[in-house]
Amino acid sequence: MQESTAVLIVGAGPTGLMAACQLARLGIKFRIIDKNKEPTTQSRALAIHAASMEIFSQMGISDEFIALGKQTKAINYLVKGKVTEHIPLSAFGKGLTAFPFLLMLEQSRTERLLVNFLEKQGYEVEWETELIAFTQDTNAVYVTVKHNERNEETIKASWLIGADGAKSIVRRILNIPFGGETYPINLFVLDCKVNWQLQDDEIYIAFSNYSFAGFFPMPENRCRIIGFVPKDIGEKENISFEDIKKGFAERMQMKVELSDPKWISMYHSHHRYVSQFRTGRCFLAGDAAHIHSPVGAQGMNTGLQDANNIAWKLALVIRNQAKENLLATYQQERLPFARQLVKTTDNAFGITVSKNPFIKIMRMYVAPKILALILKVNFITRYIFKNISQIGMNYPDSLLSKNASYGSFVSKAPKPGERLPYLAFKDASGKTFGMQQKVNGLTLHLFIFSGSDNKINVHLLSNIAQRFKEAITIEYISLISGNEILYKSLGIKRTGCYLIRPDFHIAYRSIGFNEKHFENYLNAILSNCRIQTQP
Structure with missing residues (x-):
């Protein structure tokens, strides 16, 4: 049986859910499918920037995010357990946005809030529904999906949005190159409680003579830690909390104790982006189109912006209120941004995790002094905040x-x-x-x-x-x-x-x-x- 819809969204992570939420607000008929059984239960992406909060405010749900999340108003540069530089985000963002902070909220809760918004609009995600194949012509996309407990179904969609992650089947079927590399660095991601004498509502980027770690505050007095996997772990793929806890304070040269782990995983960082965001009636968004290092916590936020960008343009075209050439601006705007984002985060990540002795010395003893001088210049701090929060994103060539x-x-x-x-x-x-x-x-x-x-x-x-x-x-x-x-x-x-x-x-x-x-x-x-x- 062939069902028709204006838009089919493949993938119900943050990017796909945002596209669905916007289309629901705009009164556009759509379906959203995902091969998983339910939204993720893992914390995964954590930081929500001002540009994303502005969209949530537009949707009327920013207060719900703030109530569940933890506002982070400062970033600290930490060397061998001592704070060498304090960066007050709220001060730098004052007057630039209604949300001059970084909100920490687990991806699992972000997805749940977006699913709840969808349900209030009368829509549901079709879980355990997997895209098998599709073809397209000048009029529509013909998609074969398989439901977990039912037969295959063919869906006729006017447009398709592939928001199905880094291993996107939509991208694979469209045969769009996903150029880039995987960083040859073994990192871990850990959510646990941290016992130390530092503020629990600020970010700490910590360096020592032996290692590196980033500490990110979470709700419920927990902390996200990203750092080097200990050398003695070797090539072990599945690491344990004990693997990281053992000798952690000594490696970081600081007084800190880890306890009560909730989630731990190996982290393989990539820097890749597609050569094109669109083929015919099919669009790519989020991790299906670009992935990069964790520097700046840009990944999920960029996907949310992708979804918001394409949704309103599709709505105008579907309602015959705009010409189809409007859709060309999606790639014109989002591809250059993705390319630049991969480049900047790649450079920053390379310096952050480099084990080169010279760079390590510069990072620990010279960088704090340079940073202190930079942070005294108002227009530079505002520029940094705008770019990290994505409110400085511009499309001059669109x-x-x-x-x-x-x-x-x-x-x-x-x-x-x-x-x-x-x-x-x-x-x-x-x-x-x-x-x-x-x-x-x-x-x-x-x-x-x-x-x-x-x-x-x-x-x-x-x-x-x-x-x-x-x-x-x-x-x-x-x-x-x-x-x-x-x-x-x-x-x-x-x-x-x-x-x-x-x-x-x-x-x-x-x-x-x-x-x-x-x-x-x-x-x-x-x-x-x-x-x-x-x-």
Whole structure:
């Protein structure tokens, strides 16, 4: 029997679940399958960055994540048990996001929260359902799946998202190369309790003459530890807690005691990414498209951003509100980011775990001093926070960022392709809102800066409003007391506009309002739609 759906999502890890959640919010019919029996019960990916928290806030579930997780507001550089540098994340991220911290929450709980969100939208993951094969033509993808206790089924899907992990069968069937290497370093991952004299809500990157370890706080007074496997373990694949605990304090040259293990595993770090994110009607996302070292805890967060990026674009195309060329921007935007991420994390990881004597000396005695100087420079610390948290992610070369600016802006004004800054404004009633609060992820959002006269833009929009509807929500922001800083920050002298994508990135901007220029931009990506004016 052949069933039809708009989108088939293969894989119900964080990436696949995020794609499903977004499509559910956008009213798109889909199915999501996974060969496993249930969500993972292992902690796995732990850190949730600000960019991901902003998506959860958009979905209305950020408070649930915060309630279950542990906020980490600082990172420490530790040498032979002594803190040589303290990096206050909350201070560096202040004013950049509503979430100036790193949230620690086990992947098992992240997946459960997303599954719960899906269920509230009336959807369920089809567990124990495995993709066997698929073909595609210009109209659809024809997928054969096998249910655990039933016969095989053929699903006809307009589009397919492969979010089925590093060993992706979708990627294999599409025959997309997954270039890169596996690091020749044996690491362990351990979740346990740690007894020491240090703060239990901060990260510690620790070095000694003999070893390396990263300590990451977890809820319930537990800790995630990543470090070198002891030499005497050899090539042993299945290690035990006792293997790591024995001599750990001596290897790290610090007073520390490990107890009450919950999960331990060997960690094989890779750095790989695909040559393309799309073939025909099939897309790759998350670990199916890129894997890299644990430096910066970028893996799961990058997958969540992949899913959010493709979901709103698919929704517009499926609803015939956008032209299909919009889908080309998924690869244009996410592939360069994945390539750069693999490169930067690879370099950082190489320095962190290097056993070269010279690099070890530099890492332990010179790096802390250099780091201390760097952290005194405000714009550098803000740059570091933006990049680690992924709120600094930009798409300047995307089709959506081309011919997307009208008028002469000051150089500091945010540009098309950049993320909407964390800025506040007052409405006519005097109530204060964050601009990001208004971007609900369901439509593009057009902020009209009307100066002191709202009526000035009504006539200019009238002709466009006859064609572009439903895909865009309009928000008027007057030049009243309290909004002057907002106008200045965005480079608006008196009137103008900013069009914001559902994923918080700037699509278009203008000083003043040139109707023809704006219409030409919309014509390049949108179909005949309707505009909704938000009260």
